Amino acid sequence: xxxxxSGSRLAAATSAYIxxxxxxxxxxxxxxxxxxLRQAFRSTLAAGxxxxxxxxxxxxxxxxxxxxxxxxxxxxxxxRAIVEVAPDAFPIYEPMxxxxxxxxxxxLALQTLAGLALAWQLQRRIGSAALGESAxxxxxxxxxxxDGWVWGIVAWLGVLILPxxxxxxxxxxxxxxxxxxxxVLRGAAIVATFAEAFGVSALALVVVxxxxxALAVPLVFVLPGLCTLGITDTWYQYRRRLAKARxxxxxxxx
Numbered sequence: 294x295x296x297x298x299s300g301s302r303l304a305a306a307t308s309a310y311i312x313x314x315x316x317x318x319x320x321x322x323x324x325x326x327x328x329x330l331r332q333a334f335r336s337t338l339a340a341g342x343x344x345x346x347x348x349x350x351x352x353x354x355x356x357x358x359x360x361x362x363x364x365x366x367x368x369x370x371x372x373r374a375i376v377e378v379a380p381d382a383f384p385i386y387e388p389m390x391x392x393x394x395x396x397x398x399x400x401l402a403l404q405t406l407a408g409l410a411l412a413w414q415l416q417r418r419i420g421s422a423a424l425g426e427s428a429x430x431x432x433x434x435x436x437x438x439x440d441g442w443v444w445g446i447v448a449w450l451g452v453l454i455l456p457x458x459x460x461x462x463x464x465x466x467x468x469x470x471x472x473x474x475x476x477v478l479r480g481a482a483i484v485a486t487f488a489e490a491f492g493v494s495a496l497a498l499v500v501v502x503x504x505x506x507a508l509a510v511p512l513v514f515v516l517p518g519l520c521t522l523g524i525t526d527t528w529y530q531y532r533r534r535l536a537k538a539r540x541x542x543x544x545x546x547x
Contacts, residue, residue: 302359303360310340313344314409321336329409337405396466396467398463438479445471445473446524448468450469480523484522
C-alpha cells in the first residue's frame with residue numbers, strides 16, 4: 294500500500310476508510326452471516342463508497358488530484374529507498390512509481406480483503422465470542438468468487454485498448470488489479486486442490502512458490518498462468534469436475 298505521511302490528506306482518507314471498513318465488516322457479520330470473502334467484499338465496497346462521499350463532501354472535487362499527487366510522491370520516496378539499497382532496480386523506478394501511484398486504491402482494497410480475512414481467521418481460532426459463529430467456514434482450496442468478476446478483467450483490457458478518459462482509466466485499472474489478484478488466488482486454490490488429489494505435499498508447493506518468487510522470469514509465467522487458470526474455472530469448474538471424477542472412481546471400486 295502507498296502509505297502517507299502524518300497529517301496528509303492521503304493519510305486522513307486512508308484512516309477514515311479503514312475505520313469504515315472495520316465497522317462495516319462487524320455490522321455485516323452480526324446482521325447477515327455469510328462466508329468471510331463475501332462479507333469482506335461487501336465491507337470493502339461499502340467503505341470505499343462512504344469514504345469517497347466523505348472526501349467529496351469535505352474537500353470537494355479538487356481533493357482527488359491532491360490525493361493522486363500525494364500517492365505519486367509517496368511511491369517515489371518508496372522506490373527511491375529501494376534503489377538506494379538495490380541500484381540494479383533503477384530501470385524499473387519510473388514504471389513502478391506510475392503503477393503504484395495509479396493503483397493505490399486497488400492495493401488498499403486488496404489489503405482490506407486480506408486484513409479482514411486474517412482477522413476473521415484469528416478470531417475464529419482464539420476468540421471466545423460468538424461473532425459470526427453461524428457463518429460457514431471455508432478452506433483456501435475452496436476459494437472462489439462470483440462469475441461476474443470476469444467483467445473486471447474485461448474492463449481492464451478495455452481501458453488498455455480503447456481511448457477512455459483518465460477517470461475510467463484509473464477505475465478500470467484498479468478493478469482489473471483486484472480482479473486479477475483474486476483470479477490468481479483462485480488459480481492457486483485449484484492447483485492446491487489437484488496437488489492434494491495427486492499426493493503432492495503442501496511443502497512441495499511452498500518450495501515451488503518460493504522459487505518462483507525468487508526468480509523473476511518464472512514468476513512472469515506463473516502469475517499469468519494462475520490468473521488464466523482462475524478465469525477459465527468460471528466455465529470449466531475444474532474442482533467440481535475433479536470431485537465428480539473421484540466420486541465415480543469410488544463408486545466403481547465399491
